[in-house]
Each structure stands twice: as C-alpha cells, then as structure tokens.
Amino acid sequence: MNRSSSCIGIAIAAMLAIFLAAFAWIAFGPGPMDFAGGRTVALDTYTGPSPTGVPAGLAKSDIVARGEYLTRAADCEVCHTAKGGRPFAGGLAFNLPFGALYSPNITPDVETGIGAWSDADFLAAVHQGIARDGTRLYPAFPYAAYTYLTDVDALAIKAYLFSLAPVRYTPPANTLAFPFNQRWLMAIWSFLFNPDQRFQPHPDRSAQWNRGAYLAEALGHCGDCHTPRNLLQALDNREKFAGAVAAGWRAYNITSDRPTGIAAWSDSELADYLSAGHAPGHGTASGPMGEVVDFSLNHLTQDDVGAIVAYLRTVPPVSAPDLSAKLAGPAPSAPKQGVAAGFDPRGKMIFAGACASCHSWTGESALTPYATLTGARAVNDPSAINVAQIVLSGTRRRTPQGAVFMPAFGHAYSNVEIAAVANYVTARFGAQTSNVTPADVANLRRQTAE
Numbered sequence: 001m002n003r004s005s006s007c008i009g010i011a012i013a014a015m016l017a018i019f020l021a022a023f024a025w026i027a028f029g030p031g032p033m034d035f036a037g038g039r040t041v042a043l044d045t046y047t048g049p050s051p052t053g054v055p056a057g058l059a060k061s062d063i064v065a066r067g068e069y070l071t072r073a074a075d076c077e078v079c080h081t082a083k084g085g086r087p088f089a090g091g092l093a094f095n096l097p098f099g100a101l102y103s104p105n106i107t108p109d110v111e112t113g114i115g116a117w118s119d120a121d122f123l124a125a126v127h128q129g130i131a132r133d134g135t136r137l138y139p140a141f142p143y144a145a146y147t148y149l150t151d152v153d154a155l156a157i158k159a160y161l162f163s164l165a166p167v168r169y170t171p172p173a174n175t176l177a178f179p180f181n182q183r184w185l186m187a188i189w190s191f192l193f194n195p196d197q198r199f200q201p202h203p204d205r206s207a208q209w210n211r212g213a214y215l216a217e218a219l220g221h222c223g224d225c226h227t228p229r230n231l232l233q234a235l236d237n238r239e240k241f242a243g244a245v246a247a248g249w250r251a252y253n254i255t256s257d258r259p260t261g262i263a264a265w266s267d268s269e270l271a272d273y274l275s276a277g278h279a280p281g282h283g284t285a286s287g288p289m290g291e292v293v294d295f296s297l298n299h300l301t302q303d304d305v306g307a308i309v310a311y312l313r314t315v316p317p318v319s320a321p322d323l324s325a326k327l328a329g330p331a332p333s334a335p336k337q338g339v340a341a342g343f344d345p346r347g348k349m350i351f352a353g354a355c356a357s358c359h360s361w362t363g364e365s366a367l368t369p370y371a372t373l374t375g376a377r378a379v380n381d382p383s384a385i386n387v388a389q390i391v392l393s394g395t396r397r398r399t400p401q402g403a404v405f406m407p408a409f410g411h412a413y414s415n416v417e418i419a420a421v422a423n424y425v426t427a428r429f430g431a432q433t434s435n436v437t438p439a440d441v442a443n444l445r446r447q448t449a450e
Contacts, residue, residue, distance in 0.1 A: 067160030136186035148218035212311025248447030283376030347424030384434035
C-alpha cells in the first residue's frame, strides 16, 4: 500500500470514528429523569404513596371519572381537536418543514376512530407507538413520554375515551415528503429513543417529587415543547427544559436558571401560572401553553400543581443566552430613546390603532391583568416569536376570571406590518429590541396554518 492510500484509509477511519462518536452522543443521551441521580425501583416495590393514578379524592371513583382526570392531565383534547372541529375527532395539522401531519380521530367510532381497539391495541399505541394495524406512529404523538404511564392509567384513559360519543370523521391524509413518509423508519427511532418502560419512582426523593415527575414527564410530557431536540428529532435531555420552538411558538426555559429560567419565580407564582395561565410580573400564557393551561393544567388539583412545581424546582439550571437576564419594567408614557427613530413607523401606528386601548402605552393594562405586557418574557425575547404569533393568531383563554379574548390580526395586516408592530412592542416594553423580518412572519404563518 502506498503512502497516499494509507493516508486515505486513515482519513476514512477517522471520519467513521467521528460519525460513530456523534451518533452515540445523540442516540445514548440521558433520559428525562436521569438528572435526579440515585436509584429507581419498580413501582410494585416502592413503599411510599403511589405517584401514579389520580388524587386521593378521586381514588374511589369509577374508571371513567378517573380516566377523565388522567386524560386532562395528558392534554389529549388539544392535539386531537381541529380548530372548529369536534373534540377528540382529530384533524389538527402539525406543519413541519417536510410536510404536514394530522392528528387521528380517537373517539370510539368503529370505522374512523378507535372503537374497534382492544386494551392491548391501546397499550401498544401509548407505550410503543404502534397502531392497531401495525403501522408506526410518528413521535408527534408523545409515546416516548406516555410509555411511562402505568397500564392501569392508560386503560382508564381508554375507558374515558370510549365513554364519549363516537364521531365519524376521517382526518386529512398526511402530506409528508420522502423519506419522512416511510413509517417503518419510526421503528428505528423508537428503538433508539423510546425506552418502553413504565414509571419507576426514586425512593430517595419525596412523595411529592415523584408525583410531580409522573405528572410532568409521563402525563404532561412537558419536555416535548420545552426541551430542545437533537438531529434525529428526539429530546436532548442534556439541555432539559432549556426552551425550544414548537408549533411556531417559543416554549421558554423552565429550568432552575435564575436569569432566564424560573428560579426567580415564587412557588405561588409558578402555581398561578400553571393553573390560571397568568402570574403578575411574569406574563400570560398564550398559544400552545395557553391551551395546555385551559384544557389540562387548570383541571388538576392544587396538590398536583404543587407537585409539578416541586419537581420543576429540581431540574438543573441551563442558561438561555439570547434572553435578557433582567426584564423591563413599565414603559414611560413617552417612547424610550430610539423607539421612534430607527424603526418602521408603521409599528407605532398599528400599536396606537389596535393595541394601546387594551395594553396601554405603559404596558400595564387597566382592563385585565392578562393583557399586561410588563414583565412578560415574550416582550423581553429578542426573537419576538411569541409577540408576532399572538398578533397573527390572537388568543381565546378560559380563565378563572372569565374569558380573555384578543382578536387575530393575521388577516388584517401584512407580514411587513406585523413585523413592524412586533419590533415596536419589544423595543418599547422589553429589555432587548427585536429584528423580526417579514420573511420571519411568513414562516410563522406557515407553521400555524390550518
């Protein structure tokens, strides 16, 4: 072998080694609860109160009532209901860079839903991502989280779904491009990233912590929005809960990082945000998080919300370096230096005509605290993704204080105009200005289009 061939062989071997190392780094990362350390035990050998199931007040209820609570905790309705559609009948679009996925009908209709599914069929879908006909489900259905559900809890959810009125509806066909339309590839994905393992408590942690872990990881699947994904679209738990963009909205850092996470929030503020979707001085939940609050979290007991808070407190801090460590306070009645100059003047004009009457020029709403901009992470986010999205899509919230409504302006304003008002809002009310472009707004429209 000559020297040139030897060098080529060494180079190929080095590249292969790098590839294998990178693949191992991705494929064999930590699980969602590995940060806790210590040992885990099988649920049937755990001596503390069971962290699974329903709260004590519902423990003696029938299986349908228990299943309803667990279905709420698992947030099934939001993903399986199209805008304007029948609950649980499917058809919600998940717009991805390589096509669209549509959620299936999970009402008990025999022909178009899951009415013909056996208990074993349902468990295979929930735990392994395998449908009744043997096809592989895409991980938009968070079976890598639901795999931690006990059989008893999963079948209680099935019992509740089967108690609903069947809806005969076939959602649109997926439009995924090759090779993403090859479902068999999900078998490889599942082998790498779905542990197919039921929840195992940590005996060295409190009963409240274990309950919070079960709610946040198995049922609530918080990581599916709040944890960044790796190149193979699995959760990268090395940056657990550090924040990510999901469904065209930014899910913010919920680690114990003080500057950019939730360490500076009090327990009561966190509980208020989870159960009501609003915490004074921290902002209001909108978009997917608003739906999670309204359809899931505000149906949980105070003890269960407290358990989630206790669990979140222990997630190691991960910084989000693009976010400001300090949130801006109320804006002065006159624009801050530089807001008037250097910005598209249409931003101020639109804010004056469509926004100021509810949000006020100081950002402190006189109408409802839910409309207050002061302190909100979204207006202190230089990406301004959520600011642009709420202008595009509006919001309808079902809060304990009544309905909260902001109209959608996506049809009223162009991409240029929405970019202008988003940049004006962050400049006036935030600690950092944004530079949203019309192309950014067009991309957000595509991600949230029905």
